[in-house]
Amino acid sequence: xxxxxxxxxxxxxxxxxxxxxxxxxxxxxxxxxxxxxxxxxxxxxxxxxxxxxxxxxxxxxxxxxxxxxxxxxxxxxxxxxxxxxxxxxxxxxxxxxxxxxxxxxxxxxxxxxxxxxxxxxxxxxxxxxxxxxxxxxxxxxxxxxxxxxxxxxxxxxxxxxxxxxxxxxxxxxxxxxxxxxxxxxxxxxxxxxxx
Numbered sequence: 056x057x058x059x060x061x062x063x064x065x066x067x068x069x070x071x072x073x074x075x076x077x078x079x080x081x082x083x084x085x086x087x088x089x090x091x092x093x094x095x096x097x098x099x100x101x102x103x104x105x106x107x108x109x110x111x112x113x114x115x116x117x118x119x120x121x122x123x124x125x126x127x128x129x130x131x132x133x134x135x136x137x138x139x140x141x142x143x144x145x146x147x148x149x150x151x152x153x154x155x156x157x158x159x160x161x162x163x164x165x166x167x168x169x170x171x172x173x174x175x176x177x178x179x180x181x182x183x184x185x186x187x188x189x190x191x192x193x194x195x196x197x198x199x200x201x202x203x204x205x206x207x208x209x210x211x212x213x214x215x216x217x218x219x220x221x222x223x224x225x226x227x228x229x230x231x232x233x234x235x236x237x238x239x240x241x242x243x244x245x246x247x248x249x250x
Contacts, residue, residue: 058185059194065181065229066174066198069138075168079203082164086157089207093200095161096207100199101192103169104178108192111182123183124241130180131234137173138227174199177230184237 070076082092115123155163169175178195185191242248 056190058187058190061185061233062178062181062191062194063198063201065233066177066195067201068198068225068229069134069174069177070199070202073172073174073202075165075172075174075199076203076206078164078168079161079206082157082161083207086160088157091157092161092207093204095158096165096203097196097200099162099165099169100196103166103175104192104195104199107175107178108182108188108195111179111184111191112188114179115183121241121244124237124244127180127184127237128234128241130176131230131237134173134177134180135227135230135234138230139224180233184233 079092079096082095083089086092114126118126174195178191181195182188182191239248
């Protein structure tokens with residue numbers, strides 16, 4: 056179940072204050088119809104993270120365990136630092152698919168906004184690290200929903216009261232812990248540390 060719990064927690068923390076959370080807030084304010092927005096977030100995230108997870112699984116099968124552990128160490132450390140930088144939502148990201156209604160607008164906007172985003176990169180790394188592909192994808196998707204559904208339902212009220220800097224630091228600590236764990240694995244697999 057670690058393949059489910061860790062991705063859920065990490066992505067939920069990393070998503071708070073992320074540009075897709077700002078996008079969820081904007082879509083909620085624009086449409087004032089939460090359920091089509093929530094379903095759009097769910098479908099877009101499942102598809103996006105399944106693709107990202109597929110890349111992560113492929114990378115883990117193409118590389119030796121030692122090489123993969125070193126790449127994961129560097130990647131988790133980079134995402135830990137990236138998490139500390141606040142995201143900004145670009146104007147064009149918020150307006151994608153607007154003429155199609157809340158579900159399609161959310162589906163298109165979220166899928167595109169998530170491309171290359173830290174939670175997508177995290178999904179690639181988590182799928183490379185954990186053995187159960189679908190539990191990772193379900194976990195990262197649930198993490199996105201844990202962070203975004205309250206914003207959609209509560210709008211500005213919840214977003215204005217969240218200590219975003221603290222939450223970003225906690226998420227960065229989570230990614231740093233994963234980097235340390237991957238580094239420990241790399242050192243153990245390479246024979247530098249005793250088993």
